[in-house]
Amino acid sequence: MGADALSELLDRNDVAGMQAWLAEHQPHVIADELGRQDAVTAGLLFRLLDKDRALTVFEELDPVDQQNVLSGLRDRSFHELVEAMNPDDRARLLGEAPAKFAQRVLAGLSVRERALTADLLGYPEGSVGRYMSPEVVPLRHHLTAGRALDTVRVKGEGAETVYTLPVVDDQRKLFGVVTLRHLVLSPPDRPIIELVDTEVPYVQAVDDAEAGARLMQQANLLALPVVDSEDRVVGLLTIDDAVELIEAADTEDIARQSATTPWSGHYMAAGVLQLARSRVVWLLLLIVAATLTVNVLQAFEAALDQVTALALFIPLLIGTGGNAGSQAATAAVRALAVGEVRTTDVLRIAGRECRVGLLLGAMLAVVGFAVGALLVDIPVAGTVALSIIAICAWATMVGSTMPLLAKRVGIDPAAVSAPLVTTLVDATGLIIYFLIARVILGV
Amino acid sequence: MGADALSELLDRNDVAGMQAWLAEHQPHVIADELGRQDAVTAGLLFRLLDKDRALTVFEELDPVDQQNVLSGLRDRSFHELVEAMNPDDRARLLGEAPAKFAQRVLAGLSVRERALTADLLGYPEGSVGRYMSPEVVPLRHHLTAGRALDTVRVKGEGAETVYTLPVVDDQRKLFGVVTLRHLVLSPPDRPIIELVDTEVPYVQAVDDAEAGARLMQQANLLALPVVDSEDRVVGLLTIDDAVELIEAADTEDIARQSATTPWSGHYMAAGVLQLARSRVVWLLLLIVAATLTVNVLQAFEAALDQVTALALFIPLLIGTGGNAGSQAATAAVRALAVGEVRTTDVLRIAGRECRVGLLLGAMLAVVGFAVGALLVDIPVAGTVALSIIAICAWATMVGSTMPLLAKRVGIDPAAVSAPLVTTLVDATGLIIYFLIARVILGV
Numbered sequence: 022m023g024a025d026a027l028s029e030l031l032d033r034n035d036v037a038g039m040q041a042w043l044a045e046h047q048p049h050v051i052a053d054e055l056g057r058q059d060a061v062t063a064g065l066l067f068r069l070l071d072k073d074r075a076l077t078v079f080e081e082l083d084p085v086d087q088q089n090v091l092s093g094l095r096d097r098s099f100h101e102l103v104e105a106m107n108p109d110d111r112a113r114l115l116g117e118a119p120a121k122f123a124q125r126v127l128a129g130l131s132v133r134e135r136a137l138t139a140d141l142l143g144y145p146e147g148s149v150g151r152y153m154s155p156e157v158v159p160l161r162h163h164l165t166a167g168r169a170l171d172t173v174r175v176k177g178e179g180a181e182t183v184y185t186l187p188v189v190d191d192q193r194k195l196f197g198v199v200t201l202r203h204l205v206l207s208p209p210d211r212p213i214i215e216l217v218d219t220e221v222p223y224v225q226a227v228d229d230a231e232a233g234a235r236l237m238q239q240a241n242l243l244a245l246p247v248v249d250s251e252d253r254v255v256g257l258l259t260i261d262d263a264v265e266l267i268e269a270a271d272t273e274d275i276a277r278q279s280a281t282t283p284w285s286g287h288y289m290a291a292g293v294l295q296l297a298r299s300r301v302v303w304l305l306l307l308i309v310a311a312t313l314t315v316n317v318l319q320a321f322e323a324a325l326d327q328v329t330a331l332a333l334f335i336p337l338l339i340g341t342g343g344n345a346g347s348q349a350a351t352a353a354v355r356a357l358a359v360g361e362v363r364t365t366d367v368l369r370i371a372g373r374e375c376r377v378g379l380l381l382g383a384m385l386a387v388v389g390f391a392v393g394a395l396l397v398d399i400p401v402a403g404t405v406a407l408s409i410i411a412i413c414a415w416a417t418m419v420g421s422t423m424p425l426l427a428k429r430v431g432i433d434p435a436a437v438s439a440p441l442v443t444t445l446v447d448a449t450g451l452i453i454y455f456l457i458a459r460v461i462l463g464v
Numbered sequence: 465m466g467a468d469a470l471s472e473l474l475d476r477n478d479v480a481g482m483q484a485w486l487a488e489h490q491p492h493v494i495a496d497e498l499g500r501q502d503a504v505t506a507g508l509l510f511r512l513l514d515k516d517r518a519l520t521v522f523e524e525l526d527p528v529d530q531q532n533v534l535s536g537l538r539d540r541s542f543h544e545l546v547e548a549m550n551p552d553d554r555a556r557l558l559g560e561a562p563a564k565f566a567q568r569v570l571a572g573l574s575v576r577e578r579a580l581t582a583d584l585l586g587y588p589e590g591s592v593g594r595y596m597s598p599e600v601v602p603l604r605h606h607l608t609a610g611r612a613l614d615t616v617r618v619k620g621e622g623a624e625t626v627y628t629l630p631v632v633d634d635q636r637k638l639f640g641v642v643t644l645r646h647l648v649l650s651p652p653d654r655p656i657i658e659l660v661d662t663e664v665p666y667v668q669a670v671d672d673a674e675a676g677a678r679l680m681q682q683a684n685l686l687a688l689p690v691v692d693s694e695d696r697v698v699g700l701l702t703i704d705d706a707v708e709l710i711e712a713a714d715t716e717d718i719a720r721q722s723a724t725t726p727w728s729g730h731y732m733a734a735g736v737l738q739l740a741r742s743r744v745v746w747l748l749l750l751i752v753a754a755t756l757t758v759n760v761l762q763a764f765e766a767a768l769d770q771v772t773a774l775a776l777f778i779p780l781l782i783g784t785g786g787n788a789g790s791q792a793a794t795a796a797v798r799a800l801a802v803g804e805v806r807t808t809d810v811l812r813i814a815g816r817e818c819r820v821g822l823l824l825g826a827m828l829a830v831v832g833f834a835v836g837a838l839l840v841d842i843p844v845a846g847t848v849a850l851s852i853i854a855i856c857a858w859a860t861m862v863g864s865t866m867p868l869l870a871k872r873v874g875i876d877p878a879a880v881s882a883p884l885v886t887t888l889v890d891a892t893g894l895i896i897y898f899l900i901a902r903v904i905l906g907v
Contacts, residue, residue, distance in 0.1 A: 183648070184686075336758075
């Protein structure tokens, strides 16, 4: 395949071959390959692109890769690329770049483009304002379809999208939205007031960008009108940015769910140190939390000495509890992320998940009892079986409610990761196990 | 908030209040609320909607909820709704419905709509064909922009999108794509051959739908041309369906990552039995796999008897190994899902993740040594510290490579869940621990 060929070309340092490869492949494929390379190689490959395609490829790169590529360019190509970017993409690039780099970007911009970018950068990080396109074509509500189409023809060139057109009243306040499709398919003398959808959702520029993106997804919109605090139209959030927002949010949530600090960038381009850094904080916190299990076992050391067989089932028991808890936590975090669950649902969820846990525990207990009876004896098997039921119910309840409680107190629910739930359930699960052993075995 | 008000209205059975609530809220909010309710309540609420809005709300529902709502309707309303659906949405509904329900749907359709749906259902499940819109407006490549716009005006009414228009040659083969934007902004006498983008990506109807959706995301497309085996245009995959495909795939991957069988439907609407069913298979498999840990511990029972203190660190060690392995597995699965990693990268990833594991292990070993030295003695502390390093390196290596190897042999990499990695690392981690103990403590 082409991809393998490129890595061979790079190994052989075959510049002519690389140029041929770049000419043969589609821009998004090239962008993907650039993302996989280190900064130097990415810069080299980018400079080999012919000028027309360079911009297309550049627009498809992630902000991190754009920065890598730009850093390797001379001033002239640097400024041409930056000037040609959409204001929202430029704002995103600047938002993640070091100050010195940002200065170089801003220094080369025309007055108009600098003003557009500065406006976007005025909005808080993670807000809709950072991701919207400020270049929109607002239509006055008294136009006809034909006149509206004329307006689009005159002013549409610079806009990122002309498919969703905000309609405004005399104060520039959002009145509704009309689609280019309706304008094209309607007779030219039809007033757009008859075509406008006034029930369309909209957001404020300071609102959370991810929430805006998920709103677009739920309502099947290609673009979402963005207004300021006085309901005046200031931009549009377009679907391509919304898709990227959702995808980035999902990637972040997934990373958090495995107790990893999210980082932006390509997995293959990340170094050993970067990967280690994204993981070490949580691992350290979790191993400190896990010392609790050492304390619990020490407290029950007498029981362990008396019935050594109890030790045999420790990994099985805490493993099962951890798995059941992880399942419940993951389901709750995802349901919160896609908006299926609200924090007020906590009691209903706790009750339901506890019953799920009891049911699951009862089925797993059969396996636990069989293994215990086979390898040790009936009393130990009974202890293991009862412990599985209790631990499963406890784990599913803790796992499902913790994300909701976290959200209530303002913590990202995805931070309630499977490893965190597992670690917490480990210690409490051991206590449950030894208390049941005390009752049944009298240790 | 409105949402709470609705649940109160339902509790009070206040029909007038519900009607007022439905009139006040936007279709996607109503669809969201319907999704949270059981089938009977959802059907009741839906029948209270006035007719104009019912279709809009219905289109925003998930297939599962659409089925619930439809099941509660009389034939006339049932057939009106089904006839008004887009062919691709209808095909999706039918794909998940029981045979009897599907018959009722097909029986009421007009000949044209039934033919369109049957075409889509002819494509394999999960293929682009199931999700594409078959009603497209193909343009002949010799048209001018003005004539092309006329064609759109005549044939565009029934099409799901007219923003991306496939351009075809005389054999109806895909030649490229032209956007409505270009048609509107160009002088009417300009030949569309000058406006057409011939480098645009496209897919075959039998290709994997998720891959097509991710391609659209990477290339920032609003619609992706779909062709048959002879390159003739048969439809368009639109961005709203692509977003849903990606979101559903992410939800599925996330569920699999916690060893849960994915199910389609709303978390709040799922019953105890449904939740238990989606989780029990993996839990059972994992508990059976976990009996391996019992065997390992039994094999080293003599060592445990000699130095009981070794038992104290079992949960901490296997917990840490499980966490490190989960992080690596999650990162690899996600990188595969978004296309950042290929299966051929396996050796490079194994080497890098092993070094990440050694580095992480070295840092965590400090904590392990301190706890061991404080609570027991230096030799045991040394055993624990060395085991942490070895287990972490092993866990990250296993966790990161297993998803790639799974994909190579044709298994969904997301099935390599964190719990699966944890369970496997548990048993092998214990072996590592006791072997190191044998060397250092001579047990």
